[in-house]
Amino acid sequence: MKVVVSIGGSVLAPDLESQRVRGHAEVIESLANEGCTIGAVVGGGGVAREYIGTARNLGANEIELDDIGIDVTRLNARLLIAALGEQAAPSPAETYEKAGTAMHRGDIAVMGGVMPGQTTDAVSAALAEYTNADLLVYATSVNGVFSDDPNEVDDATKYDELSAGELVDIVADLEMTAGSSAPVDFVAAKLIGRSGVRTIVLDGTEPERIADAVLNGEHNGTDIIPHGTDDEMTYWVQE
Numbered sequence: 062m063k064v065v066v067s068i069g070g071s072v073l074a075p076d077l078e079s080q081r082v083r084g085h086a087e088v089i090e091s092l093a094n095e096g097c098t099i100g101a102v103v104g105g106g107g108v109a110r111e112y113i114g115t116a117r118n119l120g121a122n123e124i125e126l127d128d129i130g131i132d133v134t135r136l137n138a139r140l141l142i143a144a145l146g147e148q149a150a151p152s153p154a155e156t157y158e159k160a161g162t163a164m165h166r167g168d169i170a171v172m173g174g175v176m177p178g179q180t181t182d183a184v185s186a187a188l189a190e191y192t193n194a195d196l197l198v199y200a201t202s203v204n205g206v207f208s209d210d211p212n213e214v215d216d217a218t219k220y221d222e223l224s225a226g227e228l229v230d231i232v233a234d235l236e237m238t239a240g241s242s243a244p245v246d247f248v249a250a251k252l253i254g255r256s257g258v259r260t261i262v263l264d265g266t267e268p269e270r271i272a273d274a275v276l277n278g279e280h281n282g283t284d285i286i287p288h289g290t291d292d293e294m295t296y297w298v299q300e
C-alpha cells in the first residue's frame with residue numbers, strides 16, 4: 062500500500078523534543094516494515110509562525126513570509142530524516158518527481174513545502190496524487206475536521222465523514238495568509254476532490270494513531286470521501 066502521511070509541525074516538533082520526533086519516525090518505519098511505501102510531508106508548526114510573525118513585523122510581504130515558512134518546514138523535514146536514518150532519502154525532496162523517484166526505489170521520501178501560496182497540506186495532497194497513493198493521512202493537532210475552529214468555538218462539532226466538496230466549503234473561508242491554520246487547506250481540499258485519494262484527518266499528537274489508521278483502519282478523526290457528492294452525502298456528526 063502506498064501512503065502519504067502529512068505531519069503538522071505542531072505535532073512533530075512543537076518543542077523540538079527529540080523523543081517526539083523519534084516516536085513519529087518509529088511509526089513511519091513500522092509502516093514501511095509492514096510493506097507500505099511511504100511519503101512523509103512535514104509542516105512548520107509554531108516555529109514557522111514565530112519566524113513569520115517576526116518577519117511580518119519587519120515588513121516582509123506574504124510571498125517572502127511563505128518562503129520563510131517553507132524553509133522551516135524543510136528544517137523540520139531534516140529532523141524526521143535524521144531520526145529515520147538510512148531508510149529515508151538523505152534530504153527533503155523539493156519536487157514531487159524527486160519524492161516519487163525516492164519512493165519508487167524503496168526509500169521513505171520526506172518533503173517540506175515547495176512553493177508560496179499554500180501549506181504543506183497541499184504538498185501532501187499533490188504528492189498523493191502524483192504517486193497514485195492509496196491513502197493520505199493528515200496527522201494534525203485536532204481530532205479531525207470540525208464545523209468551526211474547535212480552539213475558538215466551544216460547541217464546534219466534529220465530522221466523522223465529509224465529502225471532498227463539503228471539506229472545500231468548510232475551509233474556503235479560512236485565512237490563507239502565511240502561517241495561518243487549517244486542518245486541511247483549500248488547495249489540498251480541491252486536490253483531494255480531483256484525485257479521488259482516500260483521506261483521513263486525525264489527531265497525530267500520539268503517533269501510534271497514524272499506524273492504527275493505516276494498518277487497522279481504526280481512527281477517531283474524519284474520513285474524507287473524495288467522490289461523494291453533496292446530494293448523496295450527509296454530514297455525519299459525532300454526538
Ligand SMILES: Nc1ncnc2c1ncn2[C@@H]1O[C@H](COP(=O)(O)OP(=O)(O)OP(=O)(O)O)[C@@H](O)[C@H]1O
Nearest residue numbers: 069070071104105106201202207209210242243244
Ligand atoms: N473547521 C476546523 N476544524 C478543525 N480545525 C480547525 C478548523 N478551523 C480552524 N482549525 C484550526 O486548524 C488547526 C490545525 O491546523 P494547523 O495548521 O495549526 O496545524 P497542522 O495542520 O498540524 O500543521 P502545522 O502545525 O505545521 O501548521 C487546529 O489547531 C485548529 O485550531
Ligand SMILES: O=c1ccn([C@@H]2O[C@H](COP(=O)(O)O)[C@@H](O)[C@H]2O)c(=O)[nH]1
Nearest residue numbers: 104105127130174175176177181239240
Ligand atoms: O508549500 C508550501 C508549504 C508551506 N508554506 C508556508 O509555510 C507555512 C508553514 O507551513 P504549514 O504546512 O502550515 O506548517 C505556511 O503557512 C506557508 O506560509 C508555503 O508557502 N508553501
